[in-house]
Amino acid sequence: MPQTPSPSKREQLIHTALTLFSRYGFHATGIDLIAKESGVTKRTLYAHFGSKDELVVATLRHLDEQLRSYFLKHTNGACEDPKQRLLSVFDAAGFWFSEDNFFGCTFINAIGEYAESNDSIRQVCSEYKRLSREWIKGLCEQAGAPNPQQLSDELSLILEGAIVTAQVSPQLDAAAIAKRAATALVEQALKDA
Amino acid sequence: MPQTPSPSKREQLIHTALTLFSRYGFHATGIDLIAKESGVTKRTLYAHFGSKDELVVATLRHLDEQLRSYFLKHTNGACEDPKQRLLSVFDAAGFWFSEDNFFGCTFINAIGEYAESNDSIRQVCSEYKRLSREWIKGLCEQAGAPNPQQLSDELSLILEGAIVTAQVSPQLDAAAIAKRAATALVEQALKDA
DNA sequence: ACCAAAGTATACAGATCAGTGTACTTTGAA
DNA sequence: TTCAAAGTACACTGATCTGTATACTTTGGT
Numbered sequence: 001m002p003q004t005p006s007p008s009k010r011e012q013l014i015h016t017a018l019t020l021f022s023r024y025g026f027h028a029t030g031i032d033l034i035a036k037e038s039g040v041t042k043r044t045l046y047a048h049f050g051s052k053d054e055l056v057v058a059t060l061r062h063l064d065e066q067l068r069s070y071f072l073k074h075t076n077g078a079c080e081d082p083k084q085r086l087l088s089v090f091d092a093a094g095f096w097f098s099e100d101n102f103f104g105c106t107f108i109n110a111i112g113e114y115a116e117s118n119d120s121i122r123q124v125c126s127e128y129k130r131l132s133r134e135w136i137k138g139l140c141e142q143a144g145a146p147n148p149q150q151l152s153d154e155l156s157l158i159l160e161g162a163i164v165t166a167q168v169s170p171q172l173d174a175a176a177i178a179k180r181a182a183t184a185l186v187e188q189a190l191k192d193a
Numbered sequence: 194m195p196q197t198p199s200p201s202k203r204e205q206l207i208h209t210a211l212t213l214f215s216r217y218g219f220h221a222t223g224i225d226l227i228a229k230e231s232g233v234t235k236r237t238l239y240a241h242f243g244s245k246d247e248l249v250v251a252t253l254r255h256l257d258e259q260l261r262s263y264f265l266k267h268t269n270g271a272c273e274d275p276k277q278r279l280l281s282v283f284d285a286a287g288f289w290f291s292e293d294n295f296f297g298c299t300f301i302n303a304i305g306e307y308a309e310s311n312d313s314i315r316q317v318c319s320e321y322k323r324l325s326r327e328w329i330k331g332l333c334e335q336a337g338a339p340n341p342q343q344l345s346d347e348l349s350l351i352l353e354g355a356i357v358t359a360q361v362s363p364q365l366d367a368a369a370i371a372k373r374a375a376t377a378l379v380e381q382a383l384k385d386a
Numbered sequence: 387a388c389c390a391a392a393g394t395a396t397a398c399a400g401a402t403c404a405g406t407g408t409a410c411t412t413t414g415a416a
Numbered sequence: 417t418t419c420a421a422a423g424t425a426c427a428c429t430g431a432t433c434t435g436t437a438t439a440c441t442t443t444g445g446t
Contacts, residue, residue, distance in 0.1 A: 030403065042405080104305060111297065113306065150373070157354040165322075202393080
């Protein structure tokens, strides 16, 4: 009816799949449910994705883009000072944790379910984490850290810990704890510069 | 045949289940396989555990004991100096990560699969993490930290990050990165004392 | 030697799973 | 207006899943 095409079925399917996979897990989410929730027949789903594993990979790739742009948006405009910008990564994480549809890191959950059975799924997850580390390394360089590799390794690990802590122990303010630890490490690193 | 009773079927089932759940995930591991690998009939399995969810909970409780005693053993005798003992937590983590049957934190994997569908499973996971934090807090107190709660919150979060990093990015030496960050935080905390 | 508890063997129920076959309908652009 | 691509509707396959029924056998303590 409308000349402007509605969001393609493909996008709709990925969006629905991401929601269900994140909330209920991968094996626990059936193809039939994803199709029904997307308002699409199973036949159409299989026209776009040859198998469930392919849909999982496409969904994780979409999450990769979505999550990295989320962090970019919530940190780039946050502050002019490069040190504050680096630390605002953990404020962005705090926003993320407080969202209704936060169920931990879906990449980690995917690894837990598919590590031994599907290499391409594992690869997408590792790649996201690698790009994430690279981005933080860039922020460390901008902040003038003398050893940006070392600092970003530590801050990335702290970010991972914050995500998991927010998932498993939601009564803790994981983002705040992480930011406090990160602040100490950053200030010590910059003092040496 | 032997008068010394072989390890009970119950223990055998839990041991097998832990191995398979950790390696392949929970939903991906069927009851039939667990029974067969345990050398036990499915009927016997259901005599010990009323349902798969009950077996999952029992398995996680067993892992709770196993994992905490593992860390106790690898840190208590490690060093007399309480500060070094605190930091040796990350050496113990390094040993764990290098084991063949390390597939990340099975508690975190369980949360990812069951968070929205089974409260008791979620509870066992949260409880393990809480006890783990309490134990680290005790080590912080022994080391003379002026604010052991704050320091242990940060170190626990770093430990979580190390576990996840070791799982997702095995090419990194997550334990070493974590220990370096932890050392900086501990020394700064003790300097204030 | 007896007997109850525990385990075996095996078939089965009922649900759900991923994925397919077939015939029909809508859509949008040339 | 025509026509091919995309989607629908729906039944269906074969595998696998959790959990159960039934009848038999082993085991260990008294």
